[in-house]
Amino acid sequence: MTDAADDGRAMPVSGLLSFLRGFRLIPRIETYPRVLAFAQTIIGKVTLLGAFGIGLWYTNPHWQTLIFLLAVITALPQYRRIVLTIGTLLWACGIWWRWVDYPRLVQVAILFILAALLFWFATLFRNSWFGRRPVASLLTGFALAVLLASDLPRGEPLRTVSWDFLTVAGAYLWCMAYSLLDIKSKRCDPFSLQLGTYRPFWGSTHTPFVKGAAYLRRIEAQSAEQLAVAQLKGLKLLLWAMILDLFLRKAFLPVVHGYMGIPLYEDVFEQSALRIGFPWYLGWASLIADFLEKLLGLSVWGHGIVASCRMAGFLALRNTYRPLASRSIAEFWNRYYYYFKELMVDCFFYPTFMRYFKQRGRWRLFAATFAAASFGNVFYHFFSDLNYIEELGFWRALVGFQSYIFYTIILALGISISQARERKIKDSSWFRGRLIPVLSVSSFYCVLSIFGHPEKRYPIREGFRFLAHLFNLAS
Amino acid sequence: MDRKAEIREFLRILLARRRDEKAFSDETSLFLSGRLQSVDAVVLAVFLEENFGVDFAAMGFDQERVDTVNAIWSLVEESSSLEH
Numbered sequence: 001m002t003d004a005a006d007d008g009r010a011m012p013v014s015g016l017l018s019f020l021r022g023f024r025l026i027p028r029i030e031t032y033p034r035v036l037a038f039a040q041t042i043i044g045k046v047t048l049l050g051a052f053g054i055g056l057w058y059t060n061p062h063w064q065t066l067i068f069l070l071a072v073i074t075a076l077p078q079y080r081r082i083v084l085t086i087g088t089l090l091w092a093c094g095i096w097w098r099w100v101d102y103p104r105l106v107q108v109a110i111l112f113i114l115a116a117l118l119f120w121f122a123t124l125f126r127n128s129w130f131g132r133r134p135v136a137s138l139l140t141g142f143a144l145a146v147l148l149a150s151d152l153p154r155g156e157p158l159r160t161v162s163w164d165f166l167t168v169a170g171a172y173l174w175c176m177a178y179s180l181l182d183i184k185s186k187r188c189d190p191f192s193l194q195l196g197t198y199r200p201f202w203g204s205t206h207t208p209f210v211k212g213a214a215y216l217r218r219i220e221a222q223s224a225e226q227l228a229v230a231q232l233k234g235l236k237l238l239l240w241a242m243i244l245d246l247f248l249r250k251a252f253l254p255v256v257h258g259y260m261g262i263p264l265y266e267d268v269f270e271q272s273a274l275r276i277g278f279p280w281y282l283g284w285a286s287l288i289a290d291f292l293e294k295l296l297g298l299s300v301w302g303h304g305i306v307a308s309c310r311m312a313g314f315l316a317l318r319n320t321y322r323p324l325a326s327r328s329i330a331e332f333w334n335r336y337y338y339y340f341k342e343l344m345v346d347c348f349f350y351p352t353f354m355r356y357f358k359q360r361g362r363w364r365l366f367a368a369t370f371a372a373a374s375f376g377n378v379f380y381h382f383f384s385d386l387n388y389i390e391e392l393g394f395w396r397a398l399v400g401f402q403s404y405i406f407y408t409i410i411l412a413l414g415i416s417i418s419q420a421r422e423r424k425i426k427d428s429s430w431f432r433g434r435l436i437p438v439l440s441v442s443s444f445y446c447v448l449s450i451f452g453h454p455e456k457r458y459p460i461r462e463g464f465r466f467l468a469h470l471f472n473l474a475s
Numbered sequence: 476m477d478r479k480a481e482i483r484e485f486l487r488i489l490l491a492r493r494r495d496e497k498a499f500s501d502e503t504s505l506f507l508s509g510r511l512q513s514v515d516a517v518v519l520a521v522f523l524e525e526n527f528g529v530d531f532a533a534m535g536f537d538q539e540r541v542d543t544v545n546a547i548w549s550l551v552e553e554s555s556s557l558e559h
Contacts, residue, residue: 184535214539218507317509334512345513346538353517354531358524365517419514 026239030232039228045074048231052311055238059245059304060203065094066308069201073312077227080220080313081189084196091201096168107168112195114169115176119191122183134180135347139379142166142173146383150394163390170386171206172198177347178212189213202308206384207340209305210316221313234310237318241303248296256289265290269450272466272474273458280472287470291446295323298337327437329418332445333373333411340380348376366416373412378405388457400457407451414444478527482547485522489515501544516541523547529554 029035038044049071056063069087076083096104122134130137149166152159175198182188194213203209210216221227256262265286271278302319309316319338326332333341353368360367382389382401389397447470451463468474479501486505490496495510505511511519519541523529529551540550 181537185537185539214537215507218504218539218542330512330514342513349513350516350536350538354520354536358532365514368517 025243026236029236030229035232036225036228039232040224044228045231048235048311049074052231052235052238052307055235055242056308058242059238059300062094065091066201070308070311074227074231077221077224077313081193081196081216084200084216084312085192087201088196088198092199095199104164104168107165110165111168111172112198115172115179115198116191118176119179119183119194122180123188126183131183133351134183135177136351138173138177138180139347142169143379143383145169146386146389147394150389150397163386167386170383173383174206174343174347174380175199175204175208175212177343178208178214181346182212182214185214187217189217200309202312203305206380207337207343209319209339210309210314211339211342211346215316216314219315221315226315227313230310230313230315233315234307237303237310238307241300241307244296244303245300248293248300252293252296256293260285262286262289269458269462269466272469273462278469280470283466283470287450288446291442291449294449295320295336302337302339324442325438326441327434328421329411329414329441329444331418332441333415336445344372344376344380348372362420365419369416369419370412373415374405374408377408377411403451403458403460403463404453406460406463407448410448410451414448478551479544479548481526482551483544485519486511486544489518499544501548503544504542506538506542513538519547523551527551527554 039048049067052070053063053067056067060066069083069091073080073083073087092108093105096108118134118138122131125131145162146166149159149162152162178197179191179194182194197208197212197216200209210219221230257264262285263282268278268283268286272283299320306316306318317338321335321338323332323335326335349368349372352371353364357364357367378401381404382398388400391397392400447467450466451460465474483501486499489511490499490505493511493515497510499505499510506516516536516538520529520531520536523541524531534550534554539546541547
């Protein structure tokens with residue numbers, strides 16, 4: 001046997017492991033000096049935009065508008081934030097005029113004026129009640145407005161007008177909250193730039209992507225090289241989103257629901273609610289499949305938005321980052337839907353922690369965690385679906401939300417315990433220190449997801465019934 | 476140990492808890508870059524309250540203002556100037 005052959009035999013296990021650990025499906029092109037230099041040239045930028053445009057064409061129905069705005073923002077980096085505001089306003093016109101059931105441009109215009117007035121008032125009267133607690137006042141005001149609107153007689157024009165406006169206000173509520181939070185920053189942006197963060201053109205939900213103006217200031221590319229890095233990372237992330245999307249639609253779904261014949265979770269849950277029996281293992285299979293499907297779907301969707309944000313010159317963090325590798329419940333919450341978690345932290349966690357229970361030690365963290373993961377979480381989701389409140393009335397809708405409220409209480413308890421334990425746990429073996437925690441955390445979220453569908457309003461007992469089915473305890 | 480070094484050392488411990496042993500300078504972003512998380516921010520806030528007398532209830536809490544060693548230091552200086 002030759003030396004070379006010996007070398008070849010001696011190397012494999014550790015060599016293969018280190019190769020696999022370092023392997024990347026998409027290479028780190030932003031670290032290659034030649035690629036980085038090319039991305040800073042005009043031809044390089046056009047190439048990047050062209051490649052990104054192809055990706056958008058595959059993933060986004062409004063790809064033409066989006067790539068046009070990205071091209072303008074790339075060409076005018078010195079006016080990036082202004083272009084962002086103009087682009088976002090144009091995008092808003094598109095959404096509220098063309099892409100909803102009927103135009104609501106007037107409501108949007110009134111809402112922006114109201115947001116500007118609140119911003120101005122909080123800036124001018126910092127020591128007033130509103131100036132000291134602008135977000136709490138905004139959220140309370142919105143909740144009261146919804147409560148009052150739900151009491152207006154049906155068929156009254158005032159009721160229709162109110163709900164039309166509240167729907168628009170609800171869509172921008174958390175963007176306004178971020179603007180009001182920015183007032184306390186040392187370098188607060190004027191309202192004209194704040195508007196660029198009001199559901200920016202790269203995409204958003206009721207959760208602002210990516211946070212507010214303070215975050216954008218911090219992550220904005222300051223040089224041609226930083227812009228090239230951000231854009232290369234944006235292109236990579238879009239490509240990753242496409243790969244995940246292909247995997248989800250062409251492999252995962254056909255194999256799981258076709259080849260393996262695992263029914264949809266919704267169908268199995270409904271069977272449980274209708275008292276139709278099914279084997280316990282089918283319940284588990286559909287629940288796990290749904291959990292993984294939602295995780296993949298969220299990743300694809302979030303990556304698409306963050307990729308466009310990066311392409312615009314803002315090096316934002318990913319929305320979803322390897323949640324299944326989380327070793328604690330708190331870590332999973334941070335990795336699963338980052339910008340929602342950040343919203344809860346900024347609007348509920350920090351204010352509670354900094355103001356209340358200062359002499360109560362561990363209760364301080366516990367209270368802040370409950371404020372964010374439970375109260376804030378319920379508030380956000382309850383007021384996100386205004387149609388439901390309009391249809392049922394405020395109090396009946398709240399009762400219908402019992403399952404989600406239960407979900408958030410267990411979630412907050414889990415995060416609190418996880419935060420307390422995190423300080424004590426020392427690194428141990430791979431099995432005890434890595435595999436067991438990772439499986440436990442994923443299982444916790446998977447089982448808890450039975451109660452965590454804000455859009456499905458089953459009574460809480462149906463969630464418990466399904467849970468009992470999983471352990472073969474229900475008939 | 477000078478007071479700024481105390482902050483550096485505290486941040487190093489926080490990072491080590493996250494299994495992050497990478498070096499950081501006084502200008503390295505720690506929270507907005509994702510190296511530290513919100514729960515670390517409150518641990519840091521308690522540290523600053525207890526050891527440097529910073530009153531976040533009065534000043535308001537902004538992650539950007541505790542994102543780097545230098546940002547934390549200027550916050551501490553501002554806080555002590557408010558007290559005097």
